[in-house]
Amino acid sequence: MADRLTTGADAPDFTLKDSSGKDVSLASRRGRSTIVYFYPAASTPGCTKEACDFRDSLASFQSAGYEVLGISPDPVAKLAAFAANEGLSFPLLSDEDHAVAEAYGAWGEKKNYGRTYQGLIRSTIVVDPEGKVALAQYNVRATGHVAKLRRDLELDRQPAK
Template identity: 60%
Template sequence: MSARLQPGDPAPAFTLPDAEGKPVSLADHAGRKVIVYFYPAALTPGCTKQACDFTDNLDLLASSGYDVIGVSPDAPEKLAKFRDKEELRVTLVSDPEKQVLQAYGAFGEKTMYGKKVTGVIRSTFVVDENGTVAHALYNVRATGHVAKLIKDLKL
């Protein structure tokens, strides 16, 4: 289990391929606030709900200075299918080696249906303009999470 990030920690840098295979880096967003969220799998009910919620609120988030990046272990091809099927406007990136997931503490042991399993821990991080973690939220729920995040950020 990787260590969990805390507010005030530097956000781990990353460069991962997006749905088109083009590299996306956290550094590309320097000077802007970034919501980086980690989800288990594209095209599943909970992850679809969460991605659609971020897309539905993207204009509000963007106008408030936030970019949104969703990270999963899915291959870029699956991310493209997910984006197209659900008409997603958030940036989706692929972390098949799970290095970024581990760097953010978003991969490890979790309880699923009463059993301990190892996998992606649904997590969201708000990174400030200086690359510092402002919020580190672990084990978030897919449904209602975006609304709560917007409320917590006072947007």
Template identity: 65%
Template sequence: MTTLEPGSPAPDFTLLDQDGKPVSLHDFRGERVIVYFYPAAMTPGCTTQACDFRDSLSSLQGAGYTVLGISRDAPEKLREFREHDGITFPLLSDPDHAVHDAYGAWGEKQNYGKTITGVLRSTFVLSEDGTVREALYNVKATGHVARLRKTLGLDAA
């Protein structure tokens, strides 16, 4: 499994958002971007994490960050997630997990004592020049955004 390290170039991608519109990472060059990978829309942990990003979005944006969430869900399910939970940042669909693979966010993990292959909940902070500033693998849904804010030097939400 490939993992990214600080200073690595962030793999570029173009994925469909919750409205079926293409979103390309290279369109955000010159901006700081937080890209996070989560297992499935509308599940308890993923909802907690997305809502934490939603609730911190204005301060993250105020500090110059754009947030992008990526899962294997189809755009229709992402749209339902956005509408159900008031998610206010782009949710991107990676059904074949190619972008997950490129970021090292797909692999073996433990689930209820069994080894399975799937999404590794991960977050990447990308610099304006398109390099990885932070690569956080196997993060917990609850409290992750608060820890990320601390890592980025932002006050608690």
């Protein structure tokens, strides 16, 4: 597992396919703040809850100057179905070899029902306009995470831009 990112570190650049098969890169978002969130599997209950929370808060994130990118190890076709079924209007990116998750410290040892295995660690990294990590949160919960992120970013106290 790669080291976890910390505030002020350079955010590793990446280019991944979105749910429509188009390349999306972090470098193309320079000059804007970007929320990169990692989730284990599309269309599962927890990941659906988290994605829908991001969807429902998207306008407030965007009005505060943030873009949202969701990354999972799912193939593009599964992401396309997930986006269509849930009305997700932000990019979902396919990291099938989990190289980006590893670079961000979001891939590592997990334990479930007494079993230890390697997998995706639910994480959120906020990247500032210069490509630096502004906030790194690991082992977040699917339910309530977006509300906590909004509080941490003080979105509820900011007037719309």
